[in-house]
Amino acid sequence: MKKYKTLDEQIELLRERGLTITDASKTKRYILTNNYYNIINGYSKYFCSSPNKYLPSATFDEICNLYYFDKEMKNTLFQAILEAEGHIKSIMAYRFSEAYQNKKYAYLDINSYDSKKILDVSFITSKLFKIINNKKTKKSTSIHHYYNNHGDVPIWVIVDYLEFGDIVSLIENLPVNIQNKISRDLLSFINENLNQECTFTPEQMVSFLKNIREIRNICAHNNRLLEFTCKSDAKFFDNLHSQYNLAPNSRRRNVYSTFCLLSCFISKIEFAKLNNTIRKRMRTLDKKLSSITINTILDKYGFPKDWHERGPLSQ
Template structure:
């Protein structure tokens, strides 16, 4: 186990590795309020010397003129970026919950229909997923039925919890599995709901398939979790990106740009499931954020950070 280091000792180590610290007192205040591990270990990589293969030179050495303040600016930029896109991911989350609960309840009107096995897909390969989903829903009701809130109220007053109430207690990951466990008819109806909204906003008739919606749900779920858990976002990439060929065709974006599973990928996918005004607002807010941070880096090129995110030149025009 590494021995404990005071904040002053931590700064001394950084100086010894070639990192400039313009204001020791400000750096101390930052370390008192933010974790050294979160700030330095999380965001130092861009500022470290690399060997010809791209690996960090050991012992760690910072590039010329790299500063503690720049690392903190990247940390702050990443946090602000997470908050910016999380706002719109949550709007999609609300939308998919609303559509799934509405269409499922419209088709299956019996009490506790979401706990009945036959109301889901009959594909044998998905039986375990369906049983797991029903178990998750049952546990959610049981857990929250003992607390004050909507679930307890409906159990006490109405002997059951409507799905449109229950979905507020389910995660977007739960909803991803919920959608994948629906029969083909319901999946198509829900995907068509998004197609209709897209046509209304953009004037284009599209065939937004259940597979495309599943790809969107899978992608958004991963990025939503990164944002919610305050993990590093700017260089996050999906280990196994969801299929994007159909989505690329609709958006007129080459699949090689979408198959990287980076931030550009999720921004593109969100265009299909957010109202036009919301997606445009998200792009505008991102551009404002980029502009506000673009002049805060001297030892590195801020455009290299944007490229790491998948935000190439004129990326916003592509969307």
């Protein structure tokens, strides 16, 4: 059983392990307000030469800077994913409405989905029904307005009440003809960002969205992003991955891979902002590291060596 340690004891332990702490009072305040476990257990290992032994020049400030950088990475990626989420919700709602015009509550009908995926569809329709049932009596909601004034809640209304994972599941279970239209609509982003004409399959689209969803969850719950890997490799998309030096046999499940995938779901300006913000954050961190190099950290996110030294994208 781990014994309770005072702030002074925690600092003394770090010093015994070779970590340089220049301002004990400031460090105690930081540990108290930011959680010793999250900072030390989550980020200090990158400054160690062996278990429980820090590199000769490692400092507490370096660990804090890496901890803060990871938070900035999560915030930056999360904002870009919200942009992608908005785009994909809008496209999906439009194409679904187009396919089932004038059919009330079409998204509650299992016949509106792929007939081969009945069990998954039942889960989705059940959740949609619960959302409507819960919100229809709340006067401040758009669901209440449409339910009581129009006798229907269109899909473009209910999508705003769905989580990103729900949207991904919904798209994954749509008929192939609707999936094809959605993936073709995304080509406006893809062709713009890649500067080339290409094709984009529903299988690739769903695979990309699943990995983006995993990164989104890490960011939303403020878990450690550094070294995170998704459950599966994203489907290989030659037009995209070749531009980022990711081969068919490359692992495509890390943060860098997911960063690349976002270019398929956001505009050129939005992706440039994402790219440039991350680059700026990396360059700042580089100046604050002394015991290790920035490339050690870039590698843990999956970014290529010296990626931060590349020029910014035009905004």
